[in-house]
Amino acid sequence: MDQNQTPLLTALKQAAETPGAAFYTPGHRRGQGIPESLAAVFGSQVFRADLPELPELDNLFAPEGVIKQAQELAAAAFGGDLCRFLVNGSTVGIIASILATCDPEDKILLPRNIHKSVISGLVISGARAIFINPEYDQDWHLPLSLTPKAIAQALDEHPDIKAVMVVYPTYHGICGNLAAIATIVHNYNIPLLVDEAHGGHFHFHQQLPPSALQCGADLTVQSTHKVLGAMNQASMVQIKGDRINLTRLDNALQMLQTTSPSYLLLASLDAARHQMVNQGQKRLTEALELAQRAKTQLENLPGLRVYHPPVTAGCVALDPTRLTVKVSDCGLSGYEADTILHQQFRVTAELPDLEHLTMIISPANSQGDIDQMIKGFAFLSQQAVSGELENSPTLNQQDWQMIDTISAFATPIAEVSAMSVRDAFFAKTISLPTPDCPGKISAECVCPYPPGVPILWPGEAISKKAIAFLQQVQALGGEITGCSDNTLATLRVIEH
Ligand SMILES: Cc1ncc(COP(=O)(O)O)c(C=O)c1O
Known part of the structure; x- marks a missing residue:
């Protein structure tokens, strides 16, 4: 061919x-x-x-x-x-x-x-x-x-x-x-x-x-x-x-x-x-070199950390062209850092979350892009070190322990849900005040960030524990996504 x-x-x-x-x-x-x-x-x-x-x-x-x-x-x-x-x-x-x-x-x-x-x-x-x-x-x-x-x-x-x-x-x-x-x-x-x-x-x-x-x-x-x-x-x-x-x-x-x-x-x-x-080999070699240089420079900036995942049964490799930078040690959320970088440096990440920013380095990025990114992150780091950032409260260890109990809240392994996603889609649905929802069946996907794993999928029974968990993530500054009311005042459920 x-x-x-x-x-x-x-x-x-x-x-x-x-x-x-x-x-x-x-x-x-x-x-x-x-x-x-x-x-x-x-x-x-x-x-x-x-x-x-x-x-x-x-x-x-x-x-x-x-x-x-x-x-x-x-x-x-x-x-x-x-x-x-x-x-x-x-x-x-x-x-x-x-x-x-x-x-x-x-x-x-x-x-x-x-x-x-x-x-x-x-x-x-x-x-x-x-x-x-x-x-x-x-x-x-x-x-x-x-x-x-x-x-x-x-x-x-x-x-x-x-x-x-x-x-x-x-x-x-x-x-x-x-x-x-x-x-x-x-x-x-x-x-x-x-x-x-x-x-x-x-x-x-x-x-x-x-x-x-x-x-x-x-x-x-x-x-x-x-x-x-x-x-x-x-x-x-x-x-x-x-x-x-x-x-x-x-x-x-x-x-x-x-x-x-x-x-x-x-x-x-x-x-x-x-x-x-x-040209893939050549262009990707360049992208890999850019990513490596960026990582090295970022790792030298006080207050910032670059993600190197653990090698576990659920992670055997990381795409080296993906760059996840932890900014929360600077006293900033990923969302706040994203706003500063975007507005002041025209540096825009792919994915901000509570603690990190994730950047995609593609074969089309240039050394100039990387320099601009490093300049932005150097500003964040320097501001943090000199105490000039208006620190937003960051999560303490206890807060994180709560969020990390994710696995205890999600559906137990391999359980069949109360209703199929399809039946939940076609069923009559109604918005109810969230405190009235335990025991009802969710009509929507409700996904808190962190941890970025849905707590409810359409068709799943809503437990008190799941609601308490979502409310806690929200109180700690996390984002609730996927549902029609991301304030969590109401949830959409199947009407009986
Ligand atoms: C993991 C994952 N799968 C699928 C998609 C959907 O891809 P597309 O935007 O090409 O429809 C996305 C989009 O962001 C994604 O992140």
Whole structure:
């Protein structure tokens, strides 16, 4: 296969450059009708390539030409047998992978802190979630990954589970022992589905953790747009082996994706693959060097710490291009540090939380970006040392002990919840004052940060203990997310 080709991008370029009288969608007619205000921001060239399924541009849902070739090249480049391009992010790939592997009422094993797209997957498929908790780093108060042992136990308790989905790597770059997990899952002859939204670059450098496919995943969903050079939303599903029902997967993707997929997004996948195959090694080497230099400099700044996770059953590697910096020792929350960095230094993190900031260093970052980041962090450090920061109260050891009891609050391992996520979605729901909610069934996902692991999933019974826990996290300055009322005055429950 000639990885120097870009069949889809090349065909799109030719089509964009070929004049003609257009009587098809989109209505802007190759940019002739776009508002001037839009052209002033985007330029006009891009609209010439904003084309529909012209005969020479193939069809995403019945590919026989340039899209088929581009997907084949991508499969070979990322180590899969087959690839499907996505125009609605990994979100749509995750939903489709559940639909491809689970019938209504089938059980699927999931980490409790799985991405929220899984809620949609469970509602649409009717599959029953069996949740298990990830391991947890009590020093840094961050969720790690599922352990192979916990997965083996859950499969032992529920041998009728039809698929297992894990996150690899996590948002913070933490990688569990995926090869061991794959072996366990395959002993049951069921598929291992991987949310590899943050790991599209792994395949292209030996200093990065192995990719999900290298570890034995049957299907992996990657947000090519998150770390690599594709446009926002552009993602891929890679499939290896024969445990995935391809007809179901394709039907699901056709059902869930727009019938007018953007060729700008699709061609950006072709170009991102080409770029990684041809320059990935070099560009990632540079990114790794930048990340290493940044870590060294940050570690020399008083009051700041850089995350090096423990090696445990739930964490065997860290993506070295993910940088999590603890700022709470400076007397600042991650949210406060984020505001200062953004407003005063135009340095913007991917993910702030109560204690940390997580930055993604991609192959597109420059030494200038790193210098700017270090300047911002040096300011925080210097202000903290000189006592000039208005210290916000930070959590004491006791507070953290309370938050770290997360595992005691979440659903016990591998329990089936009171109602399926799907039934909870279609049931009549009502908002009740939170003190009246114990004994009711939650209609929503309620996830406190920290620890970033949902305390309630839709369909789960609400306990007094869970409410007390959420209220305590909130009182300590944590954030409650996922629910309709994040003040926690009310919760949405199933009406009886
Ligand atoms: C772990 C994880 N999985 C899946 C997704 C969804 O990816 P996308 O934005 O490409 O739909 C995200 C998005 O942030 C994510 O963090």
